Amino acid sequence: MELKELLETNIAQFGEYPFLYFKEKHYTNVETKNYADYLAAGLRKLGIANGDRVMVVMPNCLEVLFAYQGISRAGAIIVPIMFTLHAKEIQYIAHNSGAKAVITSSQVLEKIEKALEELPVKPLIIATDQPSNTNLLNFYDLMEDLIQDQMDRNTNEEDTAVILYTSGTTGNPKGVMLTHKNLYTNALNSAKHSRTERGTTLGVLPLAHVYGLTVSNISYLTGSSIVVFSQFDIKEVFRAIEQFKVKTFSAVPAMIHAMVSYPDAKRFDTKSLESVGSGSAPLSVALLHAFEEKFGAVVYEGYGLSEAAPVVTAHRKGLAMKPGSVGVPIPGVKVKVVDDLGVELPIGEVGELIIRGNNVTPGYYQNPEESMRVLKEKWLYTGDMARIDNEGYVYIVDRKKDLIIRGGFNVYPRDVEEILNAHEEVFEAAVVGVPDERMGEEMVACVVKKSGSRVSEYELVRHCQLYLAKNKTPRKVIFLESLPRNGVGKILKTQLRETAIENFIR
Numbered sequence: 001m002e003l004k005e006l007l008e009t010n011i012a013q014f015g016e017y018p019f020l021y022f023k024e025k026h027y028t029n030v031e032t033k034n035y036a037d038y039l040a041a042g043l044r045k046l047g048i049a050n051g052d053r054v055m056v057v058m059p060n061c062l063e064v065l066f067a068y069q070g071i072s073r074a075g076a077i078i079v080p081i082m083f084t085l086h087a088k089e090i091q092y093i094a095h096n097s098g099a100k101a102v103i104t105s106s107q108v109l110e111k112i113e114k115a116l117e118e119l120p121v122k123p124l125i126i127a128t129d130q131p132s133n134t135n136l137l138n139f140y141d142l143m144e145d146l147i148q149d150q151m152d153r154n155t156n157e158e159d160t161a162v163i164l165y166t167s168g169t170t171g172n173p174k175g176v177m178l179t180h181k182n183l184y185t186n187a188l189n190s191a192k193h194s195r196t197e198r199g200t201t202l203g204v205l206p207l208a209h210v211y212g213l214t215v216s217n218i219s220y221l222t223g224s225s226i227v228v229f230s231q232f233d234i235k236e237v238f239r240a241i242e243q244f245k246v247k248t249f250s251a252v253p254a255m256i257h258a259m260v261s262y263p264d265a266k267r268f269d270t271k272s273l274e275s276v277g278s279g280s281a282p283l284s285v286a287l288l289h290a291f292e293e294k295f296g297a298v299v300y301e302g303y304g305l306s307e308a309a310p311v312v313t314a315h316r317k318g319l320a321m322k323p324g325s326v327g328v329p330i331p332g333v334k335v336k337v338v339d340d341l342g343v344e345l346p347i348g349e350v351g352e353l354i355i356r357g358n359n360v361t362p363g364y365y366q367n368p369e370e371s372m373r374v375l376k377e378k379w380l381y382t383g384d385m386a387r388i389d390n391e392g393y394v395y396i397v398d399r400k401k402d403l404i405i406r407g408g409f410n411v412y413p414r415d416v417e418e419i420l421n422a423h424e425e426v427f428e429a430a431v432v433g434v435p436d437e438r439m440g441e442e443m444v445a446c447v448v449k450k451s452g453s454r455v456s457e458y459e460l461v462r463h464c465q466l467y468l469a470k471n472k473t474p475r476k477v478i479f480l481e482s483l484p485r486n487g488v489g490k491i492l493k494t495q496l497r498e499t500a501i502e503n504f505i506r
Contacts, residue, residue: 042142
């Protein structure tokens with residue numbers, strides 16, 4: 001099945017019903033299909049053809065979901081982008097993907113225009129809330145006429161549906177190609193595994209993130225409704241749980257922490273809440289227990305990554321809960337733990353987690369070398385260190401790479417280190433992640449200043465914010481006389497992380 005068929009199947013199975021709620025607006029599944037069809041025709045009229053890339057860069061809103069379905073129906077490829085990215089990061093993605101169009105909103109428009117101004121070939125800009133002019137197209141103006149499109153739009157499940165850009169260790173993000181089959185089978189098997197029931201759920205995850213995208217796909221399959229949030233507003237979350245009698249929704253640990261910490265939680269009726277799915281970042285066992293105790297709802301922690309579309313493992317109702325574990329593989333996904341030679345390790349031993357299934361990416365866009373590095377004989381090498389117990393439960397032990405997952409989003413230290421090392425008063429810098437109950441992990445920059453420098457923590461954080469999105473800038477900067485190294489000069493990040501933890505707690 002292709003992504004565009006999710007909506008047709010949803011309507012055929014469940015009939016017309018209120019599907020999307022956003023602020024004071026609400027739309028049925030049939031109305032959503034109509035908007036998607038009109039947009040698809042408008043995009044084709046603009047010359048968007050099969051396989052063309054269309055970026056979607058804006059906060060969560062109804063138009064994001066209209067756009068995803070419309071782009072898919074036009075035969076094009078969706079390129080979801082976090083609107084919080086820096087203009088330079090957006091510029092790289094636009095150039096690398098060769099995007100033909102960008103769908104955005106006034107909130108992000110100035111940054112988009114800045115990001116595109118130096119590109120040799122500029123994509124069309126389509127804004128959801130701006131009037132049309134010679135340089136700017138209006139999202140809704142494209143929907144004026146639903147003309148029968150005679151152009152060939154034949155696509156199949158093996159075609160690329162989405163390209164998701166993830167941070168890269170070299171400073172440039174990698175475009176993870178996900179086919180229609182990758183995304184559809186992962187949503188279907190996730191729904192089967194979790195035994196998701198029909199109801200109203202909360203769309204608090206960014207739709208530009210693979211986790212949020214898959215949750216929305218699951219809603220099509222289960223006939224559920226989605227209350228869409230442009231941002232995580234803790235008061236509005238509680239209000240929506242009470243109003244819509246929400247039984248379950250998906251979140252990241254930072255959101256779970258916010259709910260536990262919210263002082264006015266008792267003012268709202270949350271008795272309908274039965275469970276919350278947690279992913280994208282490590283969830284502390286203490287936070288899991290605190291949430292369950294406060295709300296009487298179960299937290300089902302899982303594990304995934306963009307290259308797996310994304311769900312790999314999860315807990316679920318009817319299976320034993322093992323706090324500290326990320327559950328068992330969902331249907332259709334195989335997992336193994338291997339050593340550096342790719343040899344499977346015995347139960348309980350720690351090695352690199354590798355996975356296989358219909359959810360695994362065919363590779364990175366225009367990056368065959370990196371694709372060959374992580375894909376070997378149809379197994380995806382995740383770069384995450386894990387162990388598997390005798391009942392098949394997976395425990396993520398550490399990260400083979402120095403990836404930091406802050407609030408559910410991936411941050412690679414190298415990206416930040418490059419910016420810090422470029423500062424005129426920095427001798428050298430290394431960035432590590434430290435455990436944080438609220439965000440999963442926080443970022444600490446360990447900096448050696450040049451002789452005579454008086455640069456401050458505040459100045460270095462501000463320097464990073466000039467070049468990186470705020471969620472990619474350090475929470476804390478500590479100054480050291482030197483960085484620990486081994487005999488060949490490699491920075492000992494394990495030792496450095498211990499120092500960072502001590503300073504972060506103070």
